Structures are given as structure tokens and as C-alpha cells.
Amino acid sequence: MASPEESQAIISKELAAVKVKFSQIEGAELISCVQVMVQIRIARTERKNIVACFQFPEGYPRTPILLELKSKHLSYKLLDGLTRVCEEEAKKMIGQQQILHIAKFIRKFIDDNPLCICSDEISNLKKLLKTGDEIKLKQKTSQVILKLREGQYYMNVKLTVPDNYPLEVTGVEISDTNFPSHLSIHFASQSFEIARQCVQPPLRKNPKAPLFTPKPALSPVTDYLVTEVIHTYPNAVCPACRENALPVVPSEIITDPSDARFVERVYCKHLYHHNCLDKYMKTPPFIGGKKCLACEKRIFHEKWKATPELAEARWAHQEARHRELAEVVDFLE
Ligand SMILES: [Zn+2]
Ligand SMILES: [Zn+2]
Structure with missing residues (x-):
């Protein structure tokens, strides 16, 4: 077990590394980088972005970093799932610096899963x-x-x-x-x-x-x-x-x-x-047009474009023809 002083030194070293290297992650912006909290905003587009908040737990880096993800446009359910995956990822990095690794992992997730932006719509669609x-x-x-x-x-x-x-x-x-x-x-x-x-x-x-x-x-x-x-x-x-x-x-x-x-x-x-x-x-x-x-x-x-007046006139004409025809037929009988 590392002493509190050793732990402190390790954290300071990691904070310094984050300050220098966060810019290697495309679209990353460092919001805060102090002992109590490190916050990195990782953005691919205006809407595809996540703010990752890290806190050093007791015993770090022998314990996995504490992490919370926030986003205005990605769904809560997706962030929740991604948080759990990131926690697993942090466990793989026990004993090493974890923050930059997790931030890169999040960026890769956004890049590899473009449909993350509509994950809620997709789950609603599945219900339909x-x-x-x-x-x-x-x-x-x-x-x-x-x-x-x-x-x-x-x-x-x-x-x-x-x-x-x-x-x-x-x-x-x-x-x-x-x-x-x-x-x-x-x-x-x-x-x-x-x-x-x-x-x-x-x-x-x-x-x-x-x-x-x-x-x-x-x-x-x-x-x-x-x-x-x-x-x-x-x-x-x-x-x-x-x-x-x-x-x-x-x-x-x-x-x-x-x-x-x-x-x-x-x-x-x-x-x-x-x-x-x-x-x-x-x-x-025909008055007022035909209704469904x-x-x-x-x-x-487009096949039935006659105005109500024209349709009425056509119909009257056709009826008259039917009557004439009926009269002719009467004569023939
Ligand atoms: Zn209708
Ligand atoms: Zn029919």
C-alpha cells in the first residue's frame, strides 16, 4: 500500500500529464484539472459531446478512478452503459495513470458509434x-x-x-x-x-x-x-x-x-x-366538393379535377342522355 505522500505525488504527476497531453485527444477541452476533480469535455460535433468528471479515490491508482459522464444530448441510458464500460476499462489500468486512457476511450466510443446520438429514438423504434x-x-x-x-x-x-x-x-x-x-x-x-x-x-x-x-x-x-x-x-x-x-x-x-x-x-x-x-x-x-x-x-x-359546377353539369348531361335513350327504347318496344 502506498503512503498518503506517495499517493499525493502520483496524483500530482498525473494531473501534470493530463494538462500536457489532453490536447492529443481530438475535440477535448480541459475544464478543470485539480486534485478534487478533473473535468474533460470531449466533443465530436455540436451535439455529440460528453463531459467526463474524474475523482481520485482513496488508494489511487491501486483502485479504479471514480467517474461520472454528463451530456446534454446523449441519452441517460447510453451514458449509464458507457460509464460501466469505462469503469471496467479503469480496472484494467490499475496501478497506472487512468484519466487520459479513459478520455481516449470515450472519444473512440463516440467515433465508433455514430448512432449513439439517436439511441433513445432507436429504442422507441424497436417498441413500434x-x-x-x-x-x-x-x-x-x-x-x-x-x-x-x-x-x-x-x-x-x-x-x-x-x-x-x-x-x-x-x-x-x-x-x-x-x-x-x-x-x-x-x-x-x-x-x-x-x-x-x-x-x-x-x-x-x-x-x-x-x-x-x-x-x-x-x-x-x-x-x-x-x-x-x-x-x-x-x-x-x-x-x-x-x-x-x-x-x-x-x-x-x-x-x-x-x-x-x-x-x-x-x-x-x-x-x-x-x-x-x-x-x-x-x-x-357535388356542392362544396366531394368528401372522403x-x-x-x-x-x-389529379384524375378528378372537375370543379363541383362542372361535375354537376356533366352529371346532368349524362342523366339527360340516359333519359333520351330510355325514351328511344320505349318507342322501340
Ligand atoms: Zn380520407
Ligand atoms: Zn372499392
Whole structure:
């Protein structure tokens, strides 16, 4: 056992070494370096940073250094786990100077685990997943890979979390799916839009809106894809005929946009069969525009752009033709 004087000398030597060598760690800043506490801030980006607080325990360096980690943006659960790993690391360094070694270890952890910045969002995402869904984290490329399933439909998604998350836009790519292509294109652009709106202020500014701050995009994007898309659309019912909008077997998907069973997505997000929607859009009442049978929102669709007045006139014209035809038929009988 070292005497208190020897211990004191060892600590003084380590404090001197920390002062000289902390700058070898990229992004490190020495906040305090005294006997009662050594504090080093280790930052990779504006949000990826940790303040490591060290205290010398009795008997140091024969005992592991005491350590506390703080961060504004990394989750408590992650810091807790990292603290335990660092404590194990300190035990390996018994008898030697431990502070710089641990600080380097933390920096390496931040570098090697870029997804640490969204660890809470990832655990929430895992709770959303259902049996058959899969999630893979690729720390090397900072990507979250999702394989989502519902019935016979699937969707593989690749999310790329930028280093400067959440200040830069998160990449979203639907790498493979068996949804009809016009729907999957829409899902992809919608996800991209959600991600973009998290980091870019709206073009038309609302003077009353609070100052725009970028928001983490992983949760809103995956909530949309997992809850609203994959676990909803395969079982969605056409509000007009109450039958499944998409075929149960994806190989029966109709790709001809004028086919009776082609699936149309209206503005409010509900799915209709082409003929069901066509019939409904051309049947009165037209006043105030046609409203979705499921949610009562006004239906906007580029295939049915007639104004209520035009639709009314067309319908009246068609009815008149039917009557004329009926009269002719009467003569023939
Ligand atoms: Zn229908
Ligand atoms: Zn609707």
C-alpha cells in the first residue's frame, strides 16, 4: 500500500500529464484539472459531446478512478452503459495513470458509434416494430436498416444518420418493396419531406411561430413508415366498397391506372379502387366538393379535377342522355 505522500505525488504527476497531453485527444477541452476533480469535455460535433468528471479515490491508482459522464444530448441510458464500460476499462489500468486512457476511450466510443446520438429514438423504434419486422444497426456507416413486413407485403428501408445529426438531414431510402410503384414513390417522397421539415424552416414563415430549431428526424420518419405505411396499407379497406383496397397477394397488384381495381391514393391518404372512386366522384351531391367517405376531408386527385359546377353539369348531361335513350327504347318496344 502506498503512503498518503506517495499517493499525493502520483496524483500530482498525473494531473501534470493530463494538462500536457489532453490536447492529443481530438475535440477535448480541459475544464478543470485539480486534485478534487478533473473535468474533460470531449466533443465530436455540436451535439455529440460528453463531459467526463474524474475523482481520485482513496488508494489511487491501486483502485479504479471514480467517474461520472454528463451530456446534454446523449441519452441517460447510453451514458449509464458507457460509464460501466469505462469503469471496467479503469480496472484494467490499475496501478497506472487512468484519466487520459479513459478520455481516449470515450472519444473512440463516440467515433465508433455514430448512432449513439439517436439511441433513445432507436429504442422507441424497436417498441413500434411487430413480429416479422427486423432492425439492424450499422455503426460503421451510421445507418439503421429496417426490414418491415405485414401480410405478404414488405418494405426494406435504409436510414442514414448524418454525423451532425440532428442538424443535417437524415437520409431515407426505400431500397426494396413489393408495394405498387406509384405508392412506394409517394412513401419515399413523403418520408424525405418529413426528414427535410425537421431540419429546414418552412418557406412561408408564420410571424407568430416560435424560432425554428432543427428536430431529430428518426422518430417522425420511422413512425410514418412503420405505423402509417407498412402496418396500415396492406389491410386498408376501400371506403366505397368496403373491400381490401390492395390485393392480399401482391403479385395480383394492378399496374394499369385505368383498370377498375387500380388503387388510387387520395390527398387525405385513404386508398380507393379506381372505379369505386370514379363512380363516387361523378355522383351528386357535388356542392362544396366531394368528401372522403372515410374521413370527410375534401378529395383532391389529379384524375378528378372537375370543379363541383362542372361535375354537376356533366352529371346532368349524362342523366339527360340516359333519359333520351330510355325514351328511344320505349318507342322501340
Ligand atoms: Zn372499392
Ligand atoms: Zn380520407
